[in-house]
Amino acid sequence: MKKLADIGFLLCLGAVLLAIPIRTLTHSAKNTVTYYENRTLAAVPTCTEENFWSGDYFSDWETWYSDHVPGRTTLLTRSTAIQMDVLKRPVVNGVIADADVLLPFQGYKTWDVSTYKKKAAPVADGFAALAEDIQSYGGQFWFVGMPEQSNYFWDKYPDGMDSRRWNALAADETFYQALGERDVNWLDMGAVYAAQGRPSDYYSSVDHHFTYYGAFAAYQAILDRINTDSGLNLPILGKNDLDFQTLPNPYLGSRSRKLYNLWPNDEHAVLGILKNPIPFTRTDNGTQVSPSVYVIPENDTRLTTYDLYMGGDKAETIIQTNRPDLPDALIFGDSFTNALETMFYTSFDETRSLDLRHYTEKSLREYLETYHPQVVICVCNDTFFYTNTGNMNVWDR
Amino acid sequence: MVFSSMIFLFAFLPALLVCYFLLPGRLRSVRNGVLLVFSLAFYAWGGPKLLWLMLASIAVNYCGGLLCAPGRTHRKLAVGAVVVANLLLLGYFKYTNFLFENLQFLGLPVTVPGVVLPIGISFFTFQGMSYVLDVYRGDAQREKNPLRVALYVALFPQLVAGPIVRYTTVAGEIRSRNESISEAGAGAVRFCFGLAKKMLLANALGQIADAAFSAGSLLTTSMAWLGALAYTGQIYFDFSGYSDMAIGLGRIFGFHFLENFNYPYVSRSATEFWRRWHISLSTWFRDYVYIPLGGSRCSRWKQVRNILIVWMLTGMWHGAAWNFILWGLYYALLLLGERYVWGEFMERLPAPIRHLYAMTAVVLGWVLFRAESLGTVGTMAAALFGAAPGGLWSGETVYYLSEFRWELLVAIPAALPMKIWLENVLKRRTANGSTAASAALVLLPRALALGLFALSFLQLLSSSFNPFIYFRF
Numbered sequence: 001m002k003k004l005a006d007i008g009f010l011l012c013l014g015a016v017l018l019a020i021p022i023r024t025l026t027h028s029a030k031n032t033v034t035y036y037e038n039r040t041l042a043a044v045p046t047c048t049e050e051n052f053w054s055g056d057y058f059s060d061w062e063t064w065y066s067d068h069v070p071g072r073t074t075l076l077t078r079s080t081a082i083q084m085d086v087l088k089r090p091v092v093n094g095v096i097a098d099a100d101v102l103l104p105f106q107g108y109k110t111w112d113v114s115t116y117k118k119k120a121a122p123v124a125d126g127f128a129a130l131a132e133d134i135q136s137y138g139g140q141f142w143f144v145g146m147p148e149q150s151n152y153f154w155d156k157y158p159d160g161m162d163s164r165r166w167n168a169l170a171a172d173e174t175f176y177q178a179l180g181e182r183d184v185n186w187l188d189m190g191a192v193y194a195a196q197g198r199p200s201d202y203y204s205s206v207d208h209h210f211t212y213y214g215a216f217a218a219y220q221a222i223l224d225r226i227n228t229d230s231g232l233n234l235p236i237l238g239k240n241d242l243d244f245q246t247l248p249n250p251y252l253g254s255r256s257r258k259l260y261n262l263w264p265n266d267e268h269a270v271l272g273i274l275k276n277p278i279p280f281t282r283t284d285n286g287t288q289v290s291p292s293v294y295v296i297p298e299n300d301t302r303l304t305t306y307d308l309y310m311g312g313d314k315a316e317t318i319i320q321t322n323r324p325d326l327p328d329a330l331i332f333g334d335s336f337t338n339a340l341e342t343m344f345y346t347s348f349d350e351t352r353s354l355d356l357r358h359y360t361e362k363s364l365r366e367y368l369e370t371y372h373p374q375v376v377i378c379v380c381n382d383t384f385f386y387t388n389t390g391n392m393n394v395w396d397r
Numbered sequence: 398m399v400f401s402s403m404i405f406l407f408a409f410l411p412a413l414l415v416c417y418f419l420l421p422g423r424l425r426s427v428r429n430g431v432l433l434v435f436s437l438a439f440y441a442w443g444g445p446k447l448l449w450l451m452l453a454s455i456a457v458n459y460c461g462g463l464l465c466a467p468g469r470t471h472r473k474l475a476v477g478a479v480v481v482a483n484l485l486l487l488g489y490f491k492y493t494n495f496l497f498e499n500l501q502f503l504g505l506p507v508t509v510p511g512v513v514l515p516i517g518i519s520f521f522t523f524q525g526m527s528y529v530l531d532v533y534r535g536d537a538q539r540e541k542n543p544l545r546v547a548l549y550v551a552l553f554p555q556l557v558a559g560p561i562v563r564y565t566t567v568a569g570e571i572r573s574r575n576e577s578i579s580e581a582g583a584g585a586v587r588f589c590f591g592l593a594k595k596m597l598l599a600n601a602l603g604q605i606a607d608a609a610f611s612a613g614s615l616l617t618t619s620m621a622w623l624g625a626l627a628y629t630g631q632i633y634f635d636f637s638g639y640s641d642m643a644i645g646l647g648r649i650f651g652f653h654f655l656e657n658f659n660y661p662y663v664s665r666s667a668t669e670f671w672r673r674w675h676i677s678l679s680t681w682f683r684d685y686v687y688i689p690l691g692g693s694r695c696s697r698w699k700q701v702r703n704i705l706i707v708w709m710l711t712g713m714w715h716g717a718a719w720n721f722i723l724w725g726l727y728y729a730l731l732l733l734g735e736r737y738v739w740g741e742f743m744e745r746l747p748a749p750i751r752h753l754y755a756m757t758a759v760v761l762g763w764v765l766f767r768a769e770s771l772g773t774v775g776t777m778a779a780a781l782f783g784a785a786p787g788g789l790w791s792g793e794t795v796y797y798l799s800e801f802r803w804e805l806l807v808a809i810p811a812a813l814p815m816k817i818w819l820e821n822v823l824k825r826r827t828a829n830g831s832t833a834a835s836a837a838l839v840l841l842p843r844a845l846a847l848g849l850f851a852l853s854f855l856q857l858l859s860s861s862f863n864p865f866i867y868f869r870f
Binding site for chain 1 (some may be wrong): 398402404406407408410411414415442443444445446578579581582583585586589608612613614615750791792794795796800801803835836839840843846847850854855856857858859
């Protein structure tokens with residue numbers, strides 16, 4: 001019996017040890033992206049003299065293998081389910097799974113808030129130079145800071161979990177102060193939302209962005225501020241101008257995505273349809289595309305994501321409404337701009353939007369010199385304030 | 398390469414098994430050649446740049462073996478030269494940076510050269526030296542075939558993290574061994590259990606320990622204790638898991654390495670702990686340093702000197718840092734205390750108190766071992782005894798207790814000789830005619846091994862937190 005058991009055991013183990021490499025070799029080319037991880041799978045490593053001798057070439061193979069194991073997504077989904085439902089871990093894949101909303105686990109760190117002032121200075125200097133440049137041709141600039149979802153729902157962190165509220169407050173305050181000291185117009189949407197009672201439907205429970213309602217409130221606050229500061233008297237959409245529609249599709253947020261959409265929730269995306277549509281043309285990265293600001297799934301059962309708004313991050317989008325009596329605008333920033341763009345174009349003749357993380361054709365300075373938009377807005381979430389790349393690196397570009 | 402990696406489990410190992418077992422058993426030297434080639438590739442996978450170093454070490458020790466054998470002229474000189482060469486190799490790669498850092502600390506205008514520590518150098522250097530010393534003493538035959546010496550030193554299961562295999566243990570099996578289904582089955586079961594220790598327990602406990610040892614001003618007394626206990630578990634499951642995998646792999650290929658751990662956390666004294674922990678290292682120091690110095694068959698002061706030397710070297714072997722040296726001396730003091738001061742008194746105490754004493758000593762020892770600076774040692778030690786910068790209790794402790802409650806719960810029985818107890822119960826029942834017990838005795842370990850392998854694979858796939866502690870040595 002022992003020998004039979006040994007043979008059976010070795011056959012089972014041997015079959016797994018052989019099947020996995022064979023299946024990996026035969027199926028590795030089929031998948032190039034991993035949907036739930038929202039990234040490209042590792043490519044076959046390229047050998048160079050340097051990476052061969054350093055050993056990096058070999059460690060790259062480990063990454064490649066881990067990415068291309070057959071049934072990887074299914075296995076990782078099962079693993080996540082075990083962590084969540086069987087082991088009942090409070091934090092799974094970096095997401096706090098046992099709260100009212102999905103929040104990132106922030107760890108337990110100390111932060112030296114005194115360093116923020118030093119870090120804020122060069123970023124704010126860039127924005128000051130940008131604002132001066134825009135003023136030189138008669139335009140105006142505003143910086144709009146959006147609270148990221150974890151900072152918006154700071155009080156929803158379970159007891160014992162660090163929301164890093166004190167850190168975010170200090171970081172935001174220092175950054176806005178630095179902008180103010182340099183006479184850069186800024187708008188803290190965190191304060192605006194707080195004045196409105198921080199409604200829970202402004203932010204997604206499963207994604208790090210706001211919802212359409214939060215975006216709509218931001219749009220109104222930004223336009224109000226622009227009109228007050230500039231006297232431009234731009235038209236602003238009111239609630240009555242829009243028909244708010246809830247999509248029937250299940251909504252997959254960036255946080256629920258990390259949990260392989262296993263976290264039970266009934267959130268649905270909302271979009272606003274203009275009761276009196278404004279005709280427009282849309283150009284993405286130099287190519288004219290269909291005049292729409294939403295990308296709605298083909299059927300009601302397919303998952304929808306924040307990419308619903310404007311079709312996700314684009315390097316450059318131009319929306320022209322052919323209303324020369326209105327000024328032109330440029331809005332640049334992170335993905336928080338996407339939902340805002342679905343409304344912004346209604347207040348301008350031409351609305352250009354850039355995501356400087358992806359746009360490489362011209363520097364921002366050259367772009368402004370070419371188009372001279374009268375209204376320039378940077379929208380950025382507060383977790384990016386202290387980065388000096390992408391949309392926060394405005395003057396080197 | 399590490400055992401708990403996709404490349405090892407699903408590329409290296411299956412390729413080796415196919416290449417090795419497709420060859421007929423009578424072609425022993427060809428099978429050995431396959432093992433050697435794969436072993437060198439295993440080592441080179443981490444960066445072929447330093448492969449020459451291991452090859453040089455093999456060459457030196459091979460020549461040393463030939464020159465030191467009984468009957469050779471100038472063999473004393475040869476053995477001295479080979480030992481010095483090994484120590485210089487180890488000293489340069491492991492201790493140069495440490496030496497220069499200390500010179501710099503003393504104010505001398507020197508630059509730390511930044512010598513890269515080759516993986517497993519402490520293990521293969523000690524193995525090479527033991528071969529030469531055993532040949533010199535006449536305990537082992539000199540090996541004329543350099544490939545056999547190379548296979549002994551480079552054999553991949555024990556190459557980078559031990560156990561330190563003596564030449565006498567495997568010399569016969571390098572020439573002639575019997576690979577069988579029952580040996581392969583037992584080896585594979587052992588490998589799966591070792592992999593699970595590493596992937597399912599050590600890595601999880603390591604996250605708690607890392608958090609505690611890097612908490613700085615947020616450290617609380619509760620977190621300090623949780624972190625120290627977690628590290629106590631991590632280092633055991635990490636290292637004994639690796640030894641299990643090494644011993645298991647060895648058995649698959651017909652080798653029988655000696656046990657490296659014998660449930661050290663059941664010890665009732667520091668002396669007993671070191672009879673059960675990293676047995677291959679403590680016996681190495683005993684046989685090649687302690688006994689040649691006179692061991693315990695000399696005056697009391699010489700005994701004290703010998704113990705201090707051996708334990709300072711043991712500390713230094715683990716790493717080129719003051720905390721490792723202090724850790725070694727800490728055990729020297731404990732062992733001296735148990736031998737000359739409180740040992741007899743402890744013997745009269747009830748077993749649970751002796752166990753508590755031993756475990757407290759061991760846990761405090763691991764704090765010394767794990768801390769990356771003397772400052773961290775001070776912070777952790779103060780926190781353990783109530784003077785923590787963050788107070789007594791924190792949400793962080795609650796989080797880690799909750800997040801890793803399963804691992805913490807499983808770690809306790811897993812560190813005890815549950816397997817032996819269970820095996821004995823089943824054997825007794827089998828002897829009394831129970832067929833269920835007989836079936837359980839055969840099927841349970843294999844079924845459990847497959848289940849643990851599947852869980853380890855899942856964990857490997859979903860986790861990037863995968864460092865092996867003993868790769869540092």
